Amino acid sequence: MARYLIGRIIGLVIVFVIVSIVAFSLMHSVPGGPFDEEKSPLPPAAKANILRKYGLDQPLYIQYLRYMGSALRGDFGISFQSPTETVIQLIGRTWPVSIRLGGLAIIVAFSSGLTFGIIAAVKQNSWIDYVVTFISTLGLTVPNFVVAIWLLLLFAVRLRWLPTGGWPSASGGDWKAMILPVITLALGPSALVARYTRSSLIEVIHSDYVRTARAKGLSERMVIMRHALKNALIPLITILAPLIPNLITGTIFVEVIFRVPGLGKFFVSSIYLRDYPMIMATMLLVATLWSITYLLSDILYTIVDPRIRL
Amino acid sequence: MSTIVEQPAVLELEPRMRPASNLWRDAARRFRKNKLAVGALVVVILLILIAIFADVLAPYPYDYSVISEALQFPSPQHPLGTDAVGRDFLSRLIYGTRVSLLVGFSVMGIALIFGLFFGLLAGTLGGWVDYVVMRWVEVLTAIPIWLFALFLISVWRASDTAPGSGLLKVIVAIGLIGWVDICRLTRAQLLSLRQKDFILSAEAIGATRVQIAARHMLPNALTPLIVAVTIGIPTAIFTEAGLSFLGFGINDPLPSWGKMVADSSSYIRVYWHLGVFPTFAIAITMLSFSFVGDGLPMRWIRI
Numbered sequence: 001m002a003r004y005l006i007g008r009i010i011g012l013v014i015v016f017v018i019v020s021i022v023a024f025s026l027m028h029s030v031p032g033g034p035f036d037e038e039k040s041p042l043p044p045a046a047k048a049n050i051l052r053k054y055g056l057d058q059p060l061y062i063q064y065l066r067y068m069g070s071a072l073r074g075d076f077g078i079s080f081q082s083p084t085e086t087v088i089q090l091i092g093r094t095w096p097v098s099i100r101l102g103g104l105a106i107i108v109a110f111s112s113g114l115t116f117g118i119i120a121a122v123k124q125n126s127w128i129d130y131v132v133t134f135i136s137t138l139g140l141t142v143p144n145f146v147v148a149i150w151l152l153l154l155f156a157v158r159l160r161w162l163p164t165g166g167w168p169s170a171s172g173g174d175w176k177a178m179i180l181p182v183i184t185l186a187l188g189p190s191a192l193v194a195r196y197t198r199s200s201l202i203e204v205i206h207s208d209y210v211r212t213a214r215a216k217g218l219s220e221r222m223v224i225m226r227h228a229l230k231n232a233l234i235p236l237i238t239i240l241a242p243l244i245p246n247l248i249t250g251t252i253f254v255e256v257i258f259r260v261p262g263l264g265k266f267f268v269s270s271i272y273l274r275d276y277p278m279i280m281a282t283m284l285l286v287a288t289l290w291s292i293t294y295l296l297s298d299i300l301y302t303i304v305d306p307r308i309r310l
Numbered sequence: 311m312s313t314i315v316e317q318p319a320v321l322e323l324e325p326r327m328r329p330a331s332n333l334w335r336d337a338a339r340r341f342r343k344n345k346l347a348v349g350a351l352v353v354v355i356l357l358i359l360i361a362i363f364a365d366v367l368a369p370y371p372y373d374y375s376v377i378s379e380a381l382q383f384p385s386p387q388h389p390l391g392t393d394a395v396g397r398d399f400l401s402r403l404i405y406g407t408r409v410s411l412l413v414g415f416s417v418m419g420i421a422l423i424f425g426l427f428f429g430l431l432a433g434t435l436g437g438w439v440d441y442v443v444m445r446w447v448e449v450l451t452a453i454p455i456w457l458f459a460l461f462l463i464s465v466w467r468a469s470d471t472a473p474g475s476g477l478l479k480v481i482v483a484i485g486l487i488g489w490v491d492i493c494r495l496t497r498a499q500l501l502s503l504r505q506k507d508f509i510l511s512a513e514a515i516g517a518t519r520v521q522i523a524a525r526h527m528l529p530n531a532l533t534p535l536i537v538a539v540t541i542g543i544p545t546a547i548f549t550e551a552g553l554s555f556l557g558f559g560i561n562d563p564l565p566s567w568g569k570m571v572a573d574s575s576s577y578i579r580v581y582w583h584l585g586v587f588p589t590f591a592i593a594i595t596m597l598s599f600s601f602v603g604d605g606l607p608m609r610w611i612r613i
Contacts, residue, residue: 011448018449026461137604141596143548145555146589149571149578153586157579164579253552257575268556271460279461290451 001302008298012291019287020280024064027279067280077277081269087281091263097167098255098262102248104182109189109243116190117197121232122224124202132194139191145253148184152257155180165259181258185251189243196239201232234304241297245289340605347605353598361408368401373563381581391583394573399583402565403591409566410547410595413481417546418539420485425492432493433500434523443493450490459483459549463558476561484549488542495538499531533606540603544596551592567592 042050051057055066070077076087085093120132139147156164166177204210205228213227214220252264263282270278341347360367369389380396382388390399432443450458462483463476500523503509512526551568553559560566567588574584 011445014445015449018445022449023461137597137600138593141544141600142593143551143596145552145568145571146592149574149585149589153578153582157582253555256556268460271558283461 005299008295012295015291016284016287020068020284021064023280023283024067025060027274027276028060028063071280071284076281079270079278080275081266081273081278087277090266090278091281091285094261094263094266097260098251098264099248101167101178101181101185101251101254101260101262102244104178105185105189105247105251106244108182108186109247110193110240112186113190113193114197117194118201118224118229120194120198121201121205122220129198132198136191136194139187140195143253144184144188145257147187148180148254148257151180151184165257167258167260167262177258181251181254181260184258185247185254189247192239192243193236196236197232200235201228204228204232234301237297237300237304241293241300242290245286245293248289344605346601350598350601350605353594354602357407357595357598358411360404361411364404364408368398368404370398370401372397372402372405372565374398374401381577383581384583390587391581393570393584394577399587402570403567403587406565406567406570406588406591407595409477409560409564410550410592412477413484413550414543414547414599416481417485417488417549418542420482421488421492421542421546422539424485424489426496428489429493429496430500430523430528433497433504433527434519440497443497447490447494450487458487459553460556460558462486463553476559477564480550480553480559484546484553488546491542492535492538495534496531499534500527503527503530537603537606540599540606544599544603547595547599548592 041047048057055063058066067077074088079085079087079090082090116132116136120129123129152164155162162180163174163177166174167181168175168177201224205224210223210228213223218227251260251262252267254260255262255264256268266278267282269275270282341351374397376392376396378396379388379392380394382392382396384391388398388400390403393399393402428443432440459480463479504527509522509526512522517526550559550566551571554566554568555572557569557572560569562569570588571585571592574581574588578585
């Protein structure tokens with residue numbers, strides 16, 4: 001186990017370094033820099049000064065080493081698009097919004113997905129099962145910006161029950177604004193969870209030990225909740241894991257449509273604006289989150305299912 | 311705590327009466343049983359026909375704009391209304407089908423070429439080749455497809471100044487990421503097939519590595535690969551729509567459903583048709599492709 005973990009962590013560091021090198025070199029291979037301006041060009045001397053201030057006049061590998069050196073010390077530089085704050089401050093300001101949005105979506109997705117998945121599995125081939133299967137196919141295949149537009153048209157434009165966008169802040173705001181983004185974001189994952197729960201629970205229900213549990217006279221509720229569900233949930237870990245980094249970072253569409261002031265919007269704008277420090281920081285953040293979740297999910301596997309050895 | 315006992319395979323009680331069949335006939339027979347899948351296949355074929363004959367079907371050219379007719383609701387003259395610069399919405403939707411399917415199929419083509427090549431390489435040669443390919447796959451999975459395609463496109467966009475539709479860039483960017491799944495799948499199939507007896511016997515009669523890979527292993531890995539392709543096409547279409555939605559995909563005047571959705575958002579409070587029709591087109595396409603995939607045997611193998 002310890003050997004395995006060390007191996008995995010070394011692998012993780014290698015992936016991390018490669019991601020950073022690839023991102024850094026791709027980013028800097030683009031002609032045009034953050035301080036190119038179309039109108040009113042700066043005098044060359046002034047521009048050289050700015051470039052020197054940000055270290056952009058150095059050879060690329062020195063820039064990279066310098067960057068990684070300070071990044072390891074927690075200094076990710078200053079965002080070009082929002083020069084009054086550091087990258088850390090910018091992420092610290094916007095990421096919590098995304099995390100809250102994503103976190104709520106995860107809660108909604110799992111509670112609804114599990115519930116519907118269990119119902120569909122227990123009432124296999126009934127109309128409820130078909131309805132759940134159909135809706136989950138819809139949720140899985142229809143992109144979330146499409147869902148967002150539909151929900152927006154129905155609940156905000158036509159029925160006028162909910163606001164069309166925005167996000168409540170600490171100082172106040174309409175909490176109802178959270179409903180549509182959370183539902184939109186939760187629909188896909190919820191469908192995925194429902195589908196996996198259903199198929200995996202059906203498989204378990206037909207196994208011998210469940211028959212034994214029934215034979216010894218346990219109520220159906222006990223059989224499903226205490227015996228079947230535990231084993232049925234193991235495959236869910238594989239899909240649960242990638243969902244989490246996805247939901248707490250990849251909320252781009254939902255944030256754009258519902259005007260949520262989260263981190264997702266900055267993914268896009270920093271690429272548009274060649275905001276090098278911000279691009280690097282978000283890329284590294286995402287890569288780290290993904291690698292850690294994969295590692296954790298593998299470890300979680302061994303805890304849930306003792307037959308699996310690493 | 312309950313113990314887990316290996317579940318015995320369900321015995322097939324009725325004798326097998328049907329004649330010996332090959333892979334394709336068997337798949338076709340099972341496919342026909344699934345009504346939803348057959349219906350979806352009809353829709354997919356219709357979409358392909360719409361894409362091919364877009365020039366004939368569309369009442370107006372996609373870039374023909376009459377500014378005095380801007381933002382009209384559906385009418386006999388413009389069945390789906392007009393957009394903000396007075397272009398016929400139906401025509402743009404029809405040409406959008408062409409863009410979407412072109413992206414879907416060409417991305418899959420690129421992904422198959424790269425994925426099969428590297429998958430075969432890693433699966434047959436093993437050793438350090440396998441290690442390098444798999445690490446590279448790992449790097450690509452550490453970044454979400456989204457971010458990477460976004461990144462690649464913005465890098466290329468800046469590096470050429472010629473005005474283009476962006477179509478080629480989108481296809482290449484998505485294709486360069488899409489091969490990862492195919493590669494992983496091919497490799498996994500080859501690794502599991504390597505243990506099989508018929509490969510052993512092929513080795514025994516002196517077949518070369520390449521012969522074994524091409525003649526004996528690949529045909530057996532075909533079914534899961536076909537399934538992967540049917541998942542890959544709608545994913546590519548979705549990715550294009552998403553990139554265009556964010557403004558990194560197809561450029562005007564070429565229509566893309568994703569971009570049409572994005573453009574609609576400023577008008578959606580009044581001009582609902584601008585949002586409804588393109589989202590509907592995306593949903594129908596995604597659904598029909600995945601229902602076709604669902605109809606294939608072995609749909610639920612894990613990739």
